[in-house]
Amino acid sequence: MTTAQDLDVTPTPLALLLLGREADPSSERGVDCPGDLPAPSDPGLVERARAAKERLGEKVFVLGHHYQRDEVIQFADVTGDSFKLAQQAAARPEAEYIVFCGVHFMAESADILTTDAQAVVLPDLAAGCSMADMATAEQVAECWDVLTEAGVADATVPVSYMNSSADIKAFTGRHGGTICTSSNAERALDWAFAQREAGAGKVLFLPDQHLGRNTAVRDLGLSPGDCVLYNPHRPNGGLTAEQLRAAKMILWRGHCSVHGRFSLDSVDEVRERIPGVNVLVHPECKHEVVAAADQVGSTEHIIKALDAAPAGSKWAVGTELNLVRRLAKRHPDKEIVFLDRTVCFCSTMNRIDLPHLVWALESLADGKLVNRVEVDKETEHFARLALERMLALP
Numbered sequence: 001m002t003t004a005q006d007l008d009v010t011p012t013p014l015a016l017l018l019l020g021r022e023a024d025p026s027s028e029r030g031v032d033c034p035g036d037l038p039a040p041s042d043p044g045l046v047e048r049a050r051a052a053k054e055r056l057g058e059k060v061f062v063l064g065h066h067y068q069r070d071e072v073i074q075f076a077d078v079t080g081d082s083f084k085l086a087q088q089a090a091a092r093p094e095a096e097y098i099v100f101c102g103v104h105f106m107a108e109s110a111d112i113l114t115t116d117a118q119a120v121v122l123p124d125l126a127a128g129c130s131m132a133d134m135a136t137a138e139q140v141a142e143c144w145d146v147l148t149e150a151g152v153a154d155a156t157v158p159v160s161y162m163n164s165s166a167d168i169k170a171f172t173g174r175h176g177g178t179i180c181t182s183s184n185a186e187r188a189l190d191w192a193f194a195q196r197e198a199g200a201g202k203v204l205f206l207p208d209q210h211l212g213r214n215t216a217v218r219d220l221g222l223s224p225g226d227c228v229l230y231n232p233h234r235p236n237g238g239l240t241a242e243q244l245r246a247a248k249m250i251l252w253r254g255h256c257s258v259h260g261r262f263s264l265d266s267v268d269e270v271r272e273r274i275p276g277v278n279v280l281v282h283p284e285c286k287h288e289v290v291a292a293a294d295q296v297g298s299t300e301h302i303i304k305a306l307d308a309a310p311a312g313s314k315w316a317v318g319t320e321l322n323l324v325r326r327l328a329k330r331h332p333d334k335e336i337v338f339l340d341r342t343v344c345f346c347s348t349m350n351r352i353d354l355p356h357l358v359w360a361l362e363s364l365a366d367g368k369l370v371n372r373v374e375v376d377k378e379t380e381h382f383a384r385l386a387l388e389r390m391l392a393l394p
């Protein structure tokens with residue numbers, strides 16, 4: 001049987017960068033598509049995707065993140081959030097190609113959790129994540145030096161959100177920390193604080209300040225004053241050694257550009273416009289939005305809550321628009337609206353469109369491995385360590 005290694009391999013992102021595609025090699029954003037994309041107006045795209053998938057048969061497994069477009073999600077063998085999808089990829093060792101319809105850090109996680117014989121393909125390498133981009137390996141190493149200088153590194157356990165690059169996951173693994181998702185962040189923080197003497201421990205939470213703050217204050221009962229914000233663009237993170245010593249949570253100054261847009265005004269406005277509405281938001285939203293909401297939960301929680309909601313109930317949902325629209329369509333008996341008045345797609349998730357998917361599937365069916373996302377062995381080792389600690393969380 002032909003394996004991924006036997007095939008022609010299209011230049012890696014780094015090779016493309018060296019060809020001068022104007023992308024930053026240390027960024028999550030990746031590069032432009034190197035291939036000959038079909039025209040978006042091609043009326044045969046759906047048929048072409050179906051035919052290429054059929055030609056590939058069991059060799060391919062297509063993963064679709066909840067925030068993907070409908071035109072793409074229809075070809076997903078499984079849909080889910082980033083961690084569920086990485087686990088699903090790991091549970092399919094027979095699939096030679098994992099086509100990940102999501103963003104770059106998700107494809108990296110899938111590569112970390114799958115075997116060497118499997119190749120993970122991201123249909124558009126420019127599908128990065130602005131939040132993951134906000135913490136680079138160099139910045140985080142510098143932060144650790146600042147903590148060391150302040151005498152607090154030994155007391156600090158890093159906890160990194162799944163939405164981070166493989167480099168940041170590896171940093172976390174190397175320094176005794178764990179990864180978390182928006183579903184298990186509370187358990188991850190409990191675990192991290194328990195790694196040090198009671199009352200003496202600190203957490204460095206990367207890269208989403210909002211998930212870190214919301215979990216610490218809402219779920220663990222810490223005060224906002226127990227949290228400090230480390231700004232990687234300022235000397236010493238913009239913090240004094242005293243502030244670092246006094247803090248329990250050191251939050252990295254990163255955020256999701258989609259969830260960070262929701263404001264208290266959006267909540268007030270929707271409550272006025274739709275009396276009796278339930279406001280349901282993702283924990284990547286700002287603390288004041290989360291505090292004003294009726295329910296807070298991960299993408300999977302949002303889906304389950306709306307599936308279980310009684311007919312006639314009203315919901316304003318603060319998460320990515322593709323998902324909210326899909327849920328509204330799935331539940332015509334419930335009133336489901338987007339929390340904000342302005343359109344709010346995740347622009348990088350939306351880069352994966354039908355032309356890119358068709359191009360990736362047809363290339364694979366023709367024996368050409370394109371847009372492979374591969375994590376180097378050392379990074380993989382330490383990132384996997386951090387992921388395994390998460391899987392072992394009590």
Ligand code: SF4
Pocket residue numbers: 067103128129130131132163256257258259320346347348349
């Ligand atoms: S929704 Fe936010 S966290 Fe998710 S991929 Fe887009 S920018 Fe990144």
